[in-house]
Amino acid sequence: MAGRDGPLSGYKVIELAGIGPGPYAGQLLADYGADVIVVDRPGPGIKAIDGRGKRSIILDLRNPEGTKTLLKLVENADILIEGLRPGVTERLGIGPQHCHKVNPKLIYGRMTGWGQEGPWSQMAGHDINYIAMTGVLHAMGKDGEPPMPPLNMVGDFGGGSMFLVSGILAALVAREKSGKGDIVDAAIIDGTHSLMCFVHGMHGLNAWQPKREANLLDGAAPYYRCYKTSDDKFVAVGCIEPQFFGAMMEKLPIGPDEYGGQNDRARWPEQQKMLEAVFAGKSRDAWEETFALTDACVTPVLDYQEAAEHPANIERSALVSEPGWTHPQIAPRLSSQPPADSFEIPAKGGDSEAILKEAGFASEEIDALFGSGGVAAADR
Numbered sequence: 001m002a003g004r005d006g007p008l009s010g011y012k013v014i015e016l017a018g019i020g021p022g023p024y025a026g027q028l029l030a031d032y033g034a035d036v037i038v039v040d041r042p043g044p045g046i047k048a049i050d051g052r053g054k055r056s057i058i059l060d061l062r063n064p065e066g067t068k069t070l071l072k073l074v075e076n077a078d079i080l081i082e083g084l085r086p087g088v089t090e091r092l093g094i095g096p097q098h099c100h101k102v103n104p105k106l107i108y109g110r111m112t113g114w115g116q117e118g119p120w121s122q123m124a125g126h127d128i129n130y131i132a133m134t135g136v137l138h139a140m141g142k143d144g145e146p147p148m149p150p151l152n153m154v155g156d157f158g159g160g161s162m163f164l165v166s167g168i169l170a171a172l173v174a175r176e177k178s179g180k181g182d183i184v185d186a187a188i189i190d191g192t193h194s195l196m197c198f199v200h201g202m203h204g205l206n207a208w209q210p211k212r213e214a215n216l217l218d219g220a221a222p223y224y225r226c227y228k229t230s231d232d233k234f235v236a237v238g239c240i241e242p243q244f245f246g247a248m249m250e251k252l253p254i255g256p257d258e259y260g261g262q263n264d265r266a267r268w269p270e271q272q273k274m275l276e277a278v279f280a281g282k283s284r285d286a287w288e289e290t291f292a293l294t295d296a297c298v299t300p301v302l303d304y305q306e307a308a309e310h311p312a313n314i315e316r317s318a319l320v321s322e323p324g325w326t327h328p329q330i331a332p333r334l335s336s337q338p339p340a341d342s343f344e345i346p347a348k349g350g351d352s353e354a355i356l357k358e359a360g361f362a363s364e365e366i367d368a369l370f371g372s373g374g375v376a377a378a379d380r
Contacts, residue, residue: 004053006033006337011172013079014070015054016061017041020127020152021160021188022083022111023050028165029079030054031330032337037077037355038346039070042376045348049327052343055351058376065374067093072359074099074106079168083111086121096183106181107171111164115187127152130159130188135196135210143213159191216240222271223248223262226301227279234301235279235287248296252278349378 008029013036015026023038030036030053038051040058047056057073059066071094074080080099082089089095096108113130114120128149131137136155141148164186171182202208208215219225223245226234239245245262254274260267279287284300291298302310308319308326317339320327327343352375356366369375 004031004033004340006031007334009033011035011078012076013037013081014039014073014077016080016082016084016089017045018083018111020083021156021164022081024157024161025109025111025164025168026050026054026081027052028161029168031340032334034079037073037351039073040348047345047348049325049343049345051345052327054346055355056346056348056378057352057355058349058378060374060376061092061094063372063374065369065372067374069356069359069369069375070094071098071102072361073355075102076359077103077106078172079107079109081109081111081164081168086110086112086116100181104181105175105179107168107175107184108181109164109168109184109186111160111186111188113188115190116185127155127188130155131192133189134159134192135199136192138210139199139212139215139218141212142219143211147212154195155188155192159193159195160186160188163191163194220268222268222275225272227276229279229284229287230281231283231285233284235284236299236301237275237297238299239297244295244297247294248291248298251290251294251296251298254278347378349376352377 011029011034013026013029013034015022015036015038017023017038017040026036026038027050036054038054038056039061040056042058042060059069061067061070074094090097099106099108110116112121113125114123128137131149131154132147137147137149139147140150164184167184167186171184175181199208202215203210212218213220217224221240223237223239226236228234237248239248242262249256249259252275259271259274264271282290287298288300300306304326307313308321313319316329318329320329320340320343322342325343325345327340330337330340333339353366356369356375361369366375370377
């Protein structure tokens with residue numbers, strides 16, 4: 001059995017191969033000990049960090065023998081994750097109704113952009129499109145310029161993977177009470193709308209407006225934005241609370257009368273220019289030393305390679321370095337599960353035979369499956 005010791009040890013997950021939010025959701029379950037079996041497709045493939053802790057079997061789901069094999073694996077599974085366009089698994093004969101027929105307790109997790117139903121359900125899209133439809137993208141970037149996409153963190157992984165995982169875990173808890181499986185319809189657009197609860201709440205309090213660089217957390221406030229340093233790097237300033245703002249000002253060569261009130265919006269453009277000039281006078285690392293172990297909420301802006309080498313992250317074992325890979329640590333951390341010191345990324349199809357044997361296939365049946373083309377192995 002694959003997987004590490006953890007709270008999900010003993011749970012079996014079938015993950016239909018995909019990219020982005022579905023595989024990352026499977027990775028999170030594997031991190032906590034679930035036995036995650038990735039059903040890879042025939043042909044070339046690349047395994048990356050989101051395959052860690054999983055096993056791989058290659059099935060051709062357009063081949064009837066591949067479909068039958070998947071349903072056999074589903075019989076003893078707890079969870080299935082799929083991220084195909086709505087209706088595809090139904091047409092393949094592995095939709096929720098087919099899987100629940102062989103395993104009524106299965107949690108069937110579905111990951112899409114627009115949801116299983118609705119006018120756009122069959123339309124293609126990516127993270128940038130989903131967050132564009134929720135108000136998130138409109139809030140990003142400088143006023144008067146095109147919105148700046150925040151990588152694909154907010155939609156794919158925040159509004160997608162995290163909500164798929166939380167839905168799956170909620171369904172598992174409910175199954176303990178009812179004994180019945182469920183279908184989790186996780187749409188990136190739905191999860192991203194949910195992430196906007198804070199903004200909608202602030203708007204309801206008349207504390208947010210639909211305009212870039214006009215709000216507390218979007219770069220308008222001089223005390224919540226980034227500043228360039230003398231070495232063309234940056235520091236992040238986030239001292240919202242008065243006591244934290246005071247801690248920052250204690251370290252800067254600007255008097256309180258010269259600067260003015262922290263929340264005097266009329267002076268924010270002037271105050272921003274003051275801070276730009278001050279932070280440009282020293283290097284990023286010098287400013288880090290200045291504000292180290294204070295409550296000023298001033299930190300260096302690191303790239304992901306620098307982050308792996310920063311003493312604070314090293315002390316916390318936040319990342320695990322292995323040949324060719326840097327793995328973020330399992331998160332969040334549980335007192336019952338120690339942090340990982342290594343991770344394993346499987347070869348595509350490398351576990352095909354072992355998975356089939358565990359599912360109850362005899363040797364001659366396995367040979368027949370390989371011969372049919374419904375199942376393949378990496379190095380058979």
